[in-house]
Amino acid sequence: MYSAHKLPSGNYRVRVLNYVDINNKRHFKSFTAPTPQEAEDKAKEFEINNEKKINNNPYSELTLKEAYQRYINCKSSILSPSTIVGYKRYLKNYFQDIMPLPLKCLNQEIIQIAVNEMSANHSPKLVRNAYSLLSSVLSMYYPSLKPNIRLPQKISPEYVIPTTADIKRY
Structure with missing residues (x-):
């Protein structure tokens, strides 16, 4: 070793x-x-x-779902109401496979698998935003876990530049 x-x-x-x-x-x-x-x-x-x-982390017995809820409650008076609503949406809809796990059971492999599963059905931006919230929750309640997760690559927008004929048509 x-x-x-x-x-x-x-x-x-x-x-x-x-x-x-x-x-x-x-x-x-x-x-x-x-x-x-x-x-x-x-x-x-x-x-x-x-x-x-x-x-010795006092929060290590918390489930990920409880940590999310505590994080949202902790930030509710600082962040905008729309951000809080978005955070609650992320809590309800994403990473449901790992939400019941205690924080002490989480590791890099479990989180990477959850991100990979989410990447199969969702846009890279949504996956990045959901992981960003997960990362913030973990840094507050389980700072000893610093996963190095590979996120999906961003999709470059394809710009369509109209030709002069297209402009004249409209």
Whole structure:
């Protein structure tokens, strides 16, 4: 799982992904030890402690549907009424397969499958908007989950430029 690399000093180093910032820059935690096994053990200990912090999330038992409802209620006085109505529509109509799941059960694969299923029947813009709301809900109630989801490509509009004959006809 971990790969220790020998440094010029003779020690061994293991790098573990710590977090990804808002600019999608990856930040690593580095562990150095005289032997590869010690460096790997330090990295494992770090991940175990980091996972305990994730599991201490008070919202991890919430279902995704409850998290959506809380998010909408939390934002109801800040956002416009039409935005709230749209959010409720998204809650009611999209990602219904994963709505009953607790937040702690969600992972990148489950979310990607849900996005793929939605992409089969809906426009890329709608899928992007629905995922954007899902992402906002997750960042508020389960910030340790930072899925890297592949969304459908945007459809480029096809413009029809009328010819002079078309313009004269009208």
